[in-house]
Amino acid sequence: MKAEEALLGISSEKPLVHHLTNYVTVNLVANTTLSTGALPVMAHAREEVVEMVSLASALVVNIGTLDPSFVEAVSLAGKRANERGIPVVLDPVGAGATSFRTATAERLLSELSISAVCGNAGEISTLAGLAAEVRGVESLAGDAKEAARKAAGALGVTVAATGETDYVSDGEHTLAVSNGHLLMGHVVGTGCASTAVVGCFAAAGGADAETVAHALAYFGRAGRSPPEERGRGHLRAPLTRRPGRARRGPGRARRFAAGGGIVRRLNVYYSGGRLRSGAVAWAGA
Amino acid sequence: MKAEEALLGISSEKPLVHHLTNYVTVNLVANTTLSTGALPVMAHAREEVVEMVSLASALVVNIGTLDPSFVEAVSLAGKRANERGIPVVLDPVGAGATSFRTATAERLLSELSISAVCGNAGEISTLAGLAAEVRGVESLAGDAKEAARKAAGALGVTVAATGETDYVSDGEHTLAVSNGHLLMGHVVGTGCASTAVVGCFAAAGGADAETVAHALAYFGRAGRSPPEERGRGHLRAPLTRRPGRARRGPGRARRFAAGGGIVRRLNVYYSGGRLRSGAVAWAGA
Amino acid sequence: MKAEEALLGISSEKPLVHHLTNYVTVNLVANTTLSTGALPVMAHAREEVVEMVSLASALVVNIGTLDPSFVEAVSLAGKRANERGIPVVLDPVGAGATSFRTATAERLLSELSISAVCGNAGEISTLAGLAAEVRGVESLAGDAKEAARKAAGALGVTVAATGETDYVSDGEHTLAVSNGHLLMGHVVGTGCASTAVVGCFAAAGGADAETVAHALAYFGRAGRSPPEERGRGHLRAPLTRRPGRARRGPGRARRFAAGGGIVRRLNVYYSGGRLRSGAVAWAGA
Numbered sequence: 137m138k139a140e141e142a143l144l145g146i147s148s149e150k151p152l153v154h155h156l157t158n159y160v161t162v163n164l165v166a167n168t169t170l171s172t173g174a175l176p177v178m179a180h181a182r183e184e185v186v187e188m189v190s191l192a193s194a195l196v197v198n199i200g201t202l203d204p205s206f207v208e209a210v211s212l213a214g215k216r217a218n219e220r221g222i223p224v225v226l227d228p229v230g231a232g233a234t235s236f237r238t239a240t241a242e243r244l245l246s247e248l249s250i251s252a253v254c255g256n257a258g259e260i261s262t263l264a265g266l267a268a269e270v271r272g273v274e275s276l277a278g279d280a281k282e283a284a285r286k287a288a289g290a291l292g293v294t295v296a297a298t299g300e301t302d303y304v305s306d307g308e309h310t311l312a313v314s315n316g317h318l319l320m321g322h323v324v325g326t327g328c329a330s331t332a333v334v335g336c337f338a339a340a341g342g343a344d345a346e347t348v349a350h351a352l353a354y355f356g357r358a359g360r361s362p363p364e365e366r367g368r369g370h371l372r373a374p375l376t377r378r379p380g381r382a383r384r385g386p387g388r389a390r391r392f393a394a395g396g397g398i399v400r401r402l403n404v405y406y407s408g409g410r411l412r413s414g415a416v417a418w419a420g421a
Numbered sequence: 422m423k424a425e426e427a428l429l430g431i432s433s434e435k436p437l438v439h440h441l442t443n444y445v446t447v448n449l450v451a452n453t454t455l456s457t458g459a460l461p462v463m464a465h466a467r468e469e470v471v472e473m474v475s476l477a478s479a480l481v482v483n484i485g486t487l488d489p490s491f492v493e494a495v496s497l498a499g500k501r502a503n504e505r506g507i508p509v510v511l512d513p514v515g516a517g518a519t520s521f522r523t524a525t526a527e528r529l530l531s532e533l534s535i536s537a538v539c540g541n542a543g544e545i546s547t548l549a550g551l552a553a554e555v556r557g558v559e560s561l562a563g564d565a566k567e568a569a570r571k572a573a574g575a576l577g578v579t580v581a582a583t584g585e586t587d588y589v590s591d592g593e594h595t596l597a598v599s600n601g602h603l604l605m606g607h608v609v610g611t612g613c614a615s616t617a618v619v620g621c622f623a624a625a626g627g628a629d630a631e632t633v634a635h636a637l638a639y640f641g642r643a644g645r646s647p648p649e650e651r652g653r654g655h656l657r658a659p660l661t662r663r664p665g666r667a668r669r670g671p672g673r674a675r676r677f678a679a680g681g682g683i684v685r686r687l688n689v690y691y692s693g694g695r696l697r698s699g700a701v702a703w704a705g706a
Numbered sequence: 707m708k709a710e711e712a713l714l715g716i717s718s719e720k721p722l723v724h725h726l727t728n729y730v731t732v733n734l735v736a737n738t739t740l741s742t743g744a745l746p747v748m749a750h751a752r753e754e755v756v757e758m759v760s761l762a763s764a765l766v767v768n769i770g771t772l773d774p775s776f777v778e779a780v781s782l783a784g785k786r787a788n789e790r791g792i793p794v795v796l797d798p799v800g801a802g803a804t805s806f807r808t809a810t811a812e813r814l815l816s817e818l819s820i821s822a823v824c825g826n827a828g829e830i831s832t833l834a835g836l837a838a839e840v841r842g843v844e845s846l847a848g849d850a851k852e853a854a855r856k857a858a859g860a861l862g863v864t865v866a867a868t869g870e871t872d873y874v875s876d877g878e879h880t881l882a883v884s885n886g887h888l889l890m891g892h893v894v895g896t897g898c899a900s901t902a903v904v905g906c907f908a909a910a911g912g913a914d915a916e917t918v919a920h921a922l923a924y925f926g927r928a929g930r931s932p933p934e935e936r937g938r939g940h941l942r943a944p945l946t947r948r949p950g951r952a953r954r955g956p957g958r959a960r961r962f963a964a965g966g967g968i969v970r971r972l973n974v975y976y977s978g979g980r981l982r983s984g985a986v987a988w989a990g991a
Binding site: 444 | 728729730731733734770771772773774800803804805806807841842843844892893894895
Binding site: 154163178183 | 443445446448486488518521557558559607609
């Protein structure tokens with residue numbers, strides 16, 4: 137599903153997106169979800185997680201600050217999400233850094249039917265069985281394109297390896313989204329926020345590679361700054377969309393202030409609510 | 422108590438406001454409390470929650486990300502707060518969305534002596550036994566005025582149902598605060614922040630309907646933008662009050678940046694530290 | 707180690723700084739760490755805390771929202787950090803407010819080899835056995851200089867008592883850093899953020915009194931505002947440092963937006979990447 141179509145669907149349905157996420161970037165994740173047009177909810181207690189996900193249109197799992205009770209909540213919520221047939225998006229934060237994170241990501245991928253996995257090159261390489269260097273939750277090296285393709289093939293799900301260029305693969309085809317990430321690493325949580333947008337798009341349009349790529353391209357569109365602020369290098373993100381704006385698509389730049397760390401995305405491929413040619417490019421198999 | 426009087430009391434006493442709150446908007450809640458002139462503290466461990474609330478002048482409970490150990494902490498802190506006679510303000514986030522949230526809100530209302538309940542129309546309708554639609558933590562429908570009146574009557578406490586217009590009732594009389602909420606739903610946590618302000622006012626002036634209404638009107642005053650920024654639609658909130666400002670009342674607009682979601686309140690009724698006629702209006706019984 | 711040297715080391719090594727911290731200011735702590743040039747990671751589960759700290763170059767412990775499982779995680783991580791010989795920085799948030807916080811801070815200081823303790827005057831006075839008034843997590847009174855000196859002597863570690871003037875002592879000598887804190891108390895988490903910067907500096911240069919003082923002076927440099935914004939009283943902090951900037955030192959003001967609370971530091975002693983004479987002054991023994 138293309139971005140405009142997904143955004144119209146989100147805008148009209150206001151889907152509930154249930155996040156089981158970390159406590160570092162949870163506020164950014166909630167605001168990103170709300171500004172994309174969906175309704176975020178965070179609920180982790182085993183007493184309610186199944187009931188809450190029963191109201192939701194997508195489940196987004198981010199293991200950034202995991203512990204056993206969190207993993208149990210994910211397991212309960214994920215099984216219910218699978219029963220209901222709603223998409224489950226996984227951000228395997230820190231897979232490759234500790235064995236607990238790697239094992240948890242692998243366990244969730246085997247126990248649950250995951251729709252899409254979104255991580256950085258190191259995390260995705262780890263899940264693909266490739267060499268990787270993950271320091272804490274940062275990827276220091278790794279071939280993102282190859283990692284996405286291999287992981288998608290091995291796991292049988294859509295996989296996005298995000299970075300300066302995002303690669304999204306279904307194992308056969310791989311899309312490249314080049315909406316510019318050069319300074320993105322200087323704000324904590326941009327990866328978590330982009331996965332949240334994927335969750336919103338999935339709620340409206342599922343999680344095939346095209347939809348995931350459009351979600352990332354939409355998120356990347358955050359980079360367009362109005363001239364008067366370009367000098368400050370503000371990062372713009374889809375965090376303050378106003379009512380009715382979705383009909384026209386993301387036609388104006390939006391501010392993205394994450395804890396004071398403000399950077400600018402370099403390349404913008406969105407225009408007038410449509411992806412311009414080039415925003416999502418086949419990177420080949 | 423009127424806003425100016427409450428703000429002067431807060432400014433001179435610097436009361437400690439103990440929050441048992443959710444992890445999504447906790448930073449906004451803390452900053453809102455501090456900028457209102459009170460001292461925020463978050464402490465949830467059973468090992469210290471009773472001792473901490475013994476230092477506090479108000480307890481604010483927000484069940485946005487509840488679980489059993491959180492509820493136990495609330496129960497311990499609430500009982501001690503009741504023994505000490507300090508106000509307890511409850512934000513029943515998501516009541517009506519899951520049975521765990523509804524049951525917890527009801528349990529706290531029966532176990533503890535709550536001074537004021539602040540929620541959206543759906544949450545308050547749920548507690549009043551009226552039909553409501555709560556999706557996650559968002560209210561999608563509900564007659565806020567009727568809900569506030571009925572809930573206040575049934576529960577015997579001050580009840581605020583917040584929304585585009587806030588309604589505050591003691592069961593007999595109902596106050597309307599029309600400080601403009603049209604875009605408020607586009608920032609995560611404005612409801613939590615307004616409840617935090619109610620907690621600060623309650624610390625100085627108790628939680629009768631008038632004081633709660635003035636707290637919400639004060640929070641609503643956040644909407645006044647200086648002309649040069651009106652075009653950006655910034656939301657202003659009482660988050661950056663400077664020392665000594667309370668003496669003159671909230672005479673200048675303040676910036677309210679919540680995770681990059683920045684909106685503007687539409688109608689401002691505060692001026693020169695006083696509520697202008699019309700800010701708090703009797704909506705009738 | 708002086709600030710420029712520490713910043714160059716951080717910039718070239720990108721050390722992982724493991725934070726066991728509170729959920730109120732965790733996002734600010736992570737962004738501050740990242741913008742100082744280090745990589746932040748938050749991980750608390752007993753299943754991974756030892757493995758994660760084994761990848762780290764410093765451990766920063768902040769007990770702002772402690773509970774027993776948090777303390778256990780600190781104990782496990784701290785012991786491993788000690789085995790590896792990496793610095794452990796402790797922010798004893800709220801010591802003096804409740805016996806649980808005081809006892810926990812004291813327990814950690816006796817069980818672990820702590821490299822530096824950073825707190826406000828009340829917290830440090832408490833650990834020094836001096837009279838103090840701590841309301842929640844705010845210090846209301848206390849002689850910061852005397853507290854730092856006495857605590858450092860008694861505990862045998864570097865101690866920083868932060869406030870309008872920061873005092874850093876090794877028990878024999880005491881440094882004063884007067885980078886202006888007058889309005890700092892009006893943003894939640896500036897103390898936590900300054901401790902995070904100490905952690906980053908410690909990762910590169912250890913935690914002797916000079917290095918800690920330079921870290922605080924660097925953080926204090928946040929106060930320089932460009933003229934056009936001086937009127938708004940923005941606080942500037944090292945939160946948006948750009949790549950390559952470290953080579954030239956912190957030569958430009960940076961924005962510090964913490965939940966909308968924006969204040970200005972008053973005195974700036976940094977210039978051209980170097981501490982000007984006066985920034986760090988010996989306050990005498």
